[in-house]
Amino acid sequence: MLRKLLHILALGLKELNSIRADPILLALTVYTFSYAVYAVATGAKTEVDHVSTAIVDEDRSELSQLIQQSILPPFFRPPVEIPAAEIGPSMDAGRYVFVIEIPPKFEQDVISMRYPSIQINMDATAVAQAGNGGAYLQQIVNQVIQTYATRAAGTLTTPSGAEIQPVNFAVRVVFNPNLKSEWFNSVMQVINNITMLSVILTGAALIREREHGTIEHLLAMPVAPSEIMLSKIWANGLVILVAAYLSVKLIVQLWLGVPIAGSLVLFMFGAVVYAFSVTSMGILLATFTTSMGQFGLLVIPVLVILQMLSGSATPMETMPVWLQGAMQIFPTPHFVSFSQAVLYRAAGLNIVWPELLVMAIISAVYFVISGVRFRKTLVVLQ
Amino acid sequence: MPFRAETTRSYLGGVMQSYLADLSARLTGKPSSFSLVNIEERYRYNQSFKSIYSEVPSTIMVMLILIPAIMTALGVVREVETGSIANFRSTPVTRFEFLLGKQLPYVVIGLSSFATLVLLAIFVFGVPVKGSWAALIAGGLLCILAATGFGLLVSTFVKTQVAAIFGTTCIALIPTASFSGLLVPVSSLSGAGRAIGLAFPASWFQQISVGAFTKGLGFAELWPNHLALAGFTVLYIGVAALVLRKQEA
Numbered sequence: 288m289l290r291k292l293l294h295i296l297a298l299g300l301k302e303l304n305s306i307r308a309d310p311i312l313l314a315l316t317v318y319t320f321s322y323a324v325y326a327v328a329t330g331a332k333t334e335v336d337h338v339s340t341a342i343v344d345e346d347r348s349e350l351s352q353l354i355q356q357s358i359l360p361p362f363f364r365p366p367v368e369i370p371a372a373e374i375g376p377s378m379d380a381g382r383y384v385f386v387i388e389i390p391p392k393f394e395q396d397v398i399s400m401r402y403p404s405i406q407i408n409m410d411a412t413a414v415a416q417a418g419n420g421g422a423y424l425q426q427i428v429n430q431v432i433q434t435y436a437t438r439a440a441g442t443l444t445t446p447s448g449a450e451i452q453p454v455n456f457a458v459r460v461v462f463n464p465n466l467k468s469e470w471f472n473s474v475m476q477v478i479n480n481i482t483m484l485s486v487i488l489t490g491a492a493l494i495r496e497r498e499h500g501t502i503e504h505l506l507a508m509p510v511a512p513s514e515i516m517l518s519k520i521w522a523n524g525l526v527i528l529v530a531a532y533l534s535v536k537l538i539v540q541l542w543l544g545v546p547i548a549g550s551l552v553l554f555m556f557g558a559v560v561y562a563f564s565v566t567s568m569g570i571l572l573a574t575f576t577t578s579m580g581q582f583g584l585l586v587i588p589v590l591v592i593l594q595m596l597s598g599s600a601t602p603m604e605t606m607p608v609w610l611q612g613a614m615q616i617f618p619t620p621h622f623v624s625f626s627q628a629v630l631y632r633a634a635g636l637n638i639v640w641p642e643l644l645v646m647a648i649i650s651a652v653y654f655v656i657s658g659v660r661f662r663k664t665l666v667v668l669q
Numbered sequence: 670m671p672f673r674a675e676t677t678r679s680y681l682g683g684v685m686q687s688y689l690a691d692l693s694a695r696l697t698g699k700p701s702s703f704s705l706v707n708i709e710e711r712y713r714y715n716q717s718f719k720s721i722y723s724e725v726p727s728t729i730m731v732m733l734i735l736i737p738a739i740m741t742a743l744g745v746v747r748e749v750e751t752g753s754i755a756n757f758r759s760t761p762v763t764r765f766e767f768l769l770g771k772q773l774p775y776v777v778i779g780l781s782s783f784a785t786l787v788l789l790a791i792f793v794f795g796v797p798v799k800g801s802w803a804a805l806i807a808g809g810l811l812c813i814l815a816a817t818g819f820g821l822l823v824s825t826f827v828k829t830q831v832a833a834i835f836g837t838t839c840i841a842l843i844p845t846a847s848f849s850g851l852l853v854p855v856s857s858l859s860g861a862g863r864a865i866g867l868a869f870p871a872s873w874f875q876q877i878s879v880g881a882f883t884k885g886l887g888f889a890e891l892w893p894n895h896l897a898l899a900g901f902t903v904l905y906i907g908v909a910a911l912v913l914r915k916q917e918a
């Protein structure tokens with residue numbers, strides 16, 4: 288037993304050495320867990336944030352000016368004034384998501400209660416921004432007009448914003464009060480990185496040995512296939528987990544200032560279990576391929592599925608039920624829901640133990656299957 | 670999931686508003702509107718406001734950038750790792766001949782996957798090409814040229830095949846997934862995100878793909894994007910050729 292452990296330790300150290308010998312690989316690991324996390328979290332916000340807008344003002348009145356001035360950051364970029372003929376070409380070129388068109392005599396018509404129309408053109412290919420942004424723009428325009436009409440009439444009898452709302456609609460947002468997407472995206476990006484690196488590094492480590500022929504050297508030595516696998520898992524897993532921990536600590540907490548509600552220790556414990564399962568998955572995928580090129584092409588669709596359908600990009604409950612069920616055989620959905628519970632909602636072990644248990648079971652199953660396959664490929668080699 | 674919460678909040682507000690309007694109309698007996706104006710929302714390019722019409726062309730973009738880039742990325746470094754690069758170094762093959770020869774097969778493979786993707790979009794997902802076919806096909810070809818060029822460039826830089834796969838994936842994935850217009854229109858990105866997006870072919874082909882499929886556009890509107898993609902190809906191959914010579918010395 289001790290002998291086995293020593294073998295695994297020694298082989299793992301050899302693995303760490305070969306990682307250290309590739310400076311570009313190390314630089315890329317650092318990059319993915321540092322700047323890339325930051326860039327994804329802050330750059331690509333799905334909430335309505337600085338959406339590009341333009342305005343066609345054919346009224347040129349005080350009211351139209353007020354509307355223009357009330358479209359403000361952080362939701363929108365200050366609107367650019369364009370002529371009516373520019374609406375089509377500029378939206379075709381994707382320069383604006385919204386173009387607001389205020390018709391001539393708009394102000395007059397509002398004051399004399401003629402119920403004029405105002406048009407909001409939206410680029411409906413930008414689905415996320417057009418939907419919510421359009422609703423915000425409506426609210427803003429309505430509010431400006433109400434206030435203006437109240438003031439123009441000089442009395443309080445005109446419907447004012449306060450009077451006409453018989454019910455106050457109070458929204459309480461829990462866990463992420465300002466609905467900031469970087470709170471969400473940063474942690475999800477760290478998880479995506481753990482998945483990507485575990486699969487690629489471990490699988491590639493195996494294929495490299497095979498392509499270079501060094502796997503024969505290993506076979507000539509008195510080590511068992513499971514020892515080779517475990518050594519690759521612990522060495523690559525260790526590198527990735529250290530990087531992930533530093534990423535959560537330094538990038539997510541310190542640089543981005545995302546408050547972590549729960550226990551980092553518990554999160555890292557879950558990450559260890561998860562890393563075991565995805566590194567096993569990397570070995571499993573590697574046993575299906577014979578060259579690095581094949582492995583690269585096999586890994587991409589798997590990673591895309593894991594990233595898009597695990598609940599870190601869109602919520603699980605919006606997917607078809609059969610697909611939700613099918614995704615359960617992968618460890619990623621369990622780790623995503625585990626991390627969300629622990630990091631955002633401060634859930635303890637008493638709440639997340641089912642996820643941990645499922646991940647552990649999946650890890651064991653993956654390890655056994657990849658072990659069987661690995662042994663088979665070795666037999667072919669011999 | 671902040672985006673879901675935001676949408677839910679808007680919907681709830683809308684439900685509340687229309688219920689109140691309805692209630693007050695029933696109680697007072699006259700149609701009531703809390704608004705003084707009629708706000709017309711015009712959903713351009715996508716009247717039914719279905720995400721499939723932008724998602725399918727965007728996914729074609731993701732596939733046409735990532736897959737050709739990763740396939741090509743192994744080209745040069747595999748020869749370096751196995752040592753057969755010596756053939757190139759000892760024969761009078763020029764750098765451009767070598768690089769273009771490495772690129773060509775992957776361009777052909779890329780084009781056939783492009784054809785498959787377009788057919789899938791039309792017949793399986795029911796997303797029609799509303800704009801110019803010529804602009805779409807030319808854009809697809811230029812995009813594959815740029816993506817394979819990028820793959821070659823990475824391949825000349827790295828030392829091992831692992832680093833090539835990993836490098837292409839992690840350098841290409843972020844501008845392609847986050848800053849290409851797939852999630853957020855490039856016009857609404859700020860700062861570094863916008864710069865990263867514009868400095869990579871993905872955002873340029875995204876506009877061609879969505880433009881030709883859903884917005885009904887042609888060369889007249891999209892030619893700057895074609896030009897940009899061609900520019901990326903020249904740049905990538907040019908730099909790759911420079912780096913390759915250094916290794917030879």
